[in-house]
Amino acid sequence: MNPAAPSGLMPADSASGATLHTIVAVMSFLACLTLGAVLTLSRLASEWTEGLSGSVTVQLLPSPQISPEDQLNEALRLVRQWPGIFSAKALSRGEASKLLEPWLGEGNVLDDLPVPQLIEVTLTPGQPVELAGLGRALADGVPGAQLDDHQRWNQELASFAASSEAVGWAVLALIAVATLAIVIYATQAGLQAHREIVEVVHMIGARDVFIATEFQRHFLWLGLRGGLIGLTLAAITLLGSSFFWDSREAPVGAQYLPQLVTSPFHYIWLLFVPAAIAGIAMATARMTVLRVLGRMP
Amino acid sequence: MVRFENVGMRYGLGPEILRDVSFTLEPGSFHLLTGPSGAGKTSLLKLIYLAERPSRGAIWMFDREIAATPREELPPLRRRIGVVFQDFRLLDHLTVFDNVALPRRVMGEFEGDYRAEVEELLSWVGLGNRLNAKPATLSGGEKQRVAIARAVVAKPELLLADEPTGNVDPEIGARIMRLFIELNRLGTSVLIATHDQRIMERVPAMRIFKLTEGRLTSANANEIAIAGAKRA
Ligand SMILES: Nc1ncnc2c1ncn2[C@@H]1O[C@H](COP(=O)(O)OP(=O)(O)OP(=O)(O)O)[C@@H](O)[C@H]1O
């Protein structure tokens, strides 16, 4: 014992400390999860709204005016020279039948059906593409060619994402308010338990800022520890959910669902949560201690 | 050093606990404060160590009129006063060593500055082997000695002790009194609130203050001893 640096004025571990940690960690966890969800929804909504979903499809319907080979070559040539197109690839019959298998079943069904030839077009990420112009050029230049930019699907997704995002922000605001209230309340309760320390140290001749500094440091660390525990649990949950969606056990189609948090950038935003919680706890401790001390002579 | 003029005091809207209290403590003096339980001894000490404000009258501490002193200038005055609280008021989560060192830390000193002194002081009060104990594991008398060590560790100009011998056996009590007398010889003014008749007989106090129903009278040691003898 007797460490070289004097121990803090505050008890390192107390029953109220454990409760405080738990409360702070849970609020941090909830806030991180909600923030993660809201950030994802916000990104998806803007992507879907701008139609930047990454790919469009060209359908080639059989036309008497042009042979299937010429039709395909002409369409590929037109698409590939269009600005903002990353790649264009004709789907082989085999690939097309694989895509349709869930609906049509196995077998050589396609051979007997006039199924349109499909071209999968990948857009260059982050670059605006004049899709309407491309659609007109295809319709004019290649008989039987149609551009499907998934517009309808995208619009529905976008409005869904936008309304979910609004709900998400509302939930996040509620959680932020609740976190604020709970952290303030818990900090004040913690201080109440340490009132004797405040009084004794005050009567021994400590200045208010000395006492406030001791307390705010204690609650800064408490908020930071609790907040980081919550963040870690939230990160595990978010990562776990994306692994689940990537894995084979995931329900059919789950791979098309957005992952909750897709970029490391999102985790940087989540770091904001424990930092804010620690800041709130620290400021509350400081203000409460100074108010309590202000009532003493 | 301390001067009270017609001081009255009440807690909140309660009755007046102290009435028209006037007295002076000179530097280097040694005083006792007696009176029945509930007479207001602790309340009077609280006024001196600036934990309560008077409801009327004027208090001078170290030549400062307290009511006219800004709040942020009070801590330096408090540091010139050592207090042994009646209920000790040790911090339970700190060790004996850290409790005693607290006033030095509050003054901004580092452990290297006071370590040896604190250890010496603690062995002097017979707790040299309990440096790392927590107050909860100490007996009442041991807590009292820790409280006394904390009160004197910063070499205060004025020492206030509220029933400092209440929980200790006569031998330790005598030892504590010798410590106070020694500090007084070195220049510290001492004011002890006590019921302890033995202290009154032992102390070379020039004056004994007596509180009855909130009023302060002063007598000399002989008169009190005679009064005590008559009652017995
Ligand atoms: N914080 C307080 N609030 C209200 N009343 C108080 C408070 N502290 C003390 N009193 C009252 O003030 C009166 C004087 O109390 P005080 O503690 O000063 O007496 P005392 O002389 O020290 O007694 P004792 O010898 O038992 O320690 C008592 O009637 C007590 O009830």
Ligand SMILES: [Mg+2]
């Ligand atoms: Mg008392």
